[in-house]
Amino acid sequence: MKRKSTKKIILEKALEHFSKQGYAGASIRQIARSVGIRESAIYNHFESKEEIFLALLYQFKSQTISKEILNDELLDQLSNPENFLKVFTRRLIDFWNTPQERKFIRVLLMEQFTKIGSSEISISEYLTDLRSICKLIFGEMSKNGIIKKFDTVVLADEFAAFLFLLRSEKISGDEKLPITKIYDLAEMHVDFFWNSVKA
């Protein structure tokens, strides 16, 4: 049983502090304390506070919905499209509801307008992933005549906007909703959406 590297623990604790107080509000001192080392020891692993933040951004950038959620088993269900949407949405919620993702989206929402280093932090960039997968899905359904003819960009946005608000407000928010309630809200959304688009 290998111990986690100090570097990983620093990233972990940094994410925790950033997600609670924002980048500017969190200090190296607090992070070091959480890790259990002195501030100066942090600099053995990262050159600056900024570098810690950018390392976190990078880490989460490499996680994509397609990698985490879409697999053959799910894609097989495309023959039953309404059910497919429900399963897809449910998996999305489970993924977003992991502690790491909950914290990360908070950081993203908080820092989307601040410039840290040369990096522009934009929500849009992280929404692109969900949007393009939706476009793919609805494009396929449209081609097969399963749904009415719509602009797939509009469809993707209509489907994703609600989910994104659900994520920001209900999944990662401070309001502690039970997960079953979140599933319910999502299912009502899929119902409404499916009723609107089905052929």
Add this chain to the structure above:
Amino acid sequence: MKRKSTKKIILEKALEHFSKQGYAGASIRQIARSVGIRESAIYNHFESKEEIFLALLYQFKSQTISKEILNDELLDQLSNPENFLKVFTRRLIDFWNTPQERKFIRVLLMEQFTKIGSSEISISEYLTDLRSICKLIFGEMSKNGIIKKFDTVVLADEFAAFLFLLRSEKISGDEKLPITKIYDLAEMHVDFFWNSVKA
């Protein structure tokens, strides 16, 4: 021609700095410099940085969509519901697109997870306004048989979620979209929505 009071200018400049760097990232020193006075002079108007922030929160809390947007002229158009939704949405966008509102929503998004003073800053609270007006509108339409029978809470959320994302991402975001493009996106949303709900 009366000059603006120093207090008002402080609030104005504070909002500007908070919206760019967040609460923790902005300093009294910077704000004072923008106003054109020394830091110590600020304390003649506010007891603390926190009080400045809370004053801003209070100021915007008193602005409501119903006060700013809903008037008799608009309500008269309820007989043509699709057009009503379009005019309502357009007015909403114009209101959200004012410099003050653009800045304020940024602050809200940034500080929604931080605790400043004893106040909990939640997006939900500020969304309540839009949600309840939508509930009212769709409740009325439903009663008059203009739209299909739906849970008005679901309808309100489906209608508002897209608009809120539009606001966060496109209206107040850094991506500088021309306002006509935003109108277009909103109109496509109303079209999609209306097609889904009309009786």
Add this chain to the structure above:
DNA sequence: GTCTATAAGGAGATAGAC
């Protein structure tokens, strides 16, 4: 890789003159 010690500066806030 972590420690102690310390530098250098910025923060919020106050005292008291004008």
Add this chain to the structure above:
DNA sequence: GTCTATCTCCTTATAGAC
């Protein structure tokens, strides 16, 4: 109501011993 001067604390970051 604004100023100068100052306090105290906290911040990021570095130097050098172990």
